Amino acid sequence: MSWKRTSIKIIMANKDYPNGIKFxxxxxxxxxxTREQIKMFAEGLQLLSNGDAYLGSEVIKHDELSAD
Incomplete structure (x- = not known):
């Protein structure tokens, strides 16, 4: 298997979101x-938001498996 890409899902809370949570x-x-990189990224998003609170994140790694 070889790495194809990585995605990250950031979970934020804000009273203005439906159900109070947005992904x-x-x-x-x-x-x-790293955990530190994700935390710093989320902190930057909080600075750009209108009162969001960081609840957590999910890292999704996509690997490719060749038919060989």
Missing amino acids: FTYNNIIEEP
Whole structure:
């Protein structure tokens, strides 16, 4: 198997979102993001938001398996 891409889903809370929670997906990030990198990214998103609170994240790694 070979790495194809990595995505990250950031979970934010805000009273203005339906049900108070919203998921933001970002594609084509680095292969192995660290906990610190994800936290810093989420903090940057909070600064750009209108009162969002960071609830967590999900890292999704896409690997490719050839038919060989």
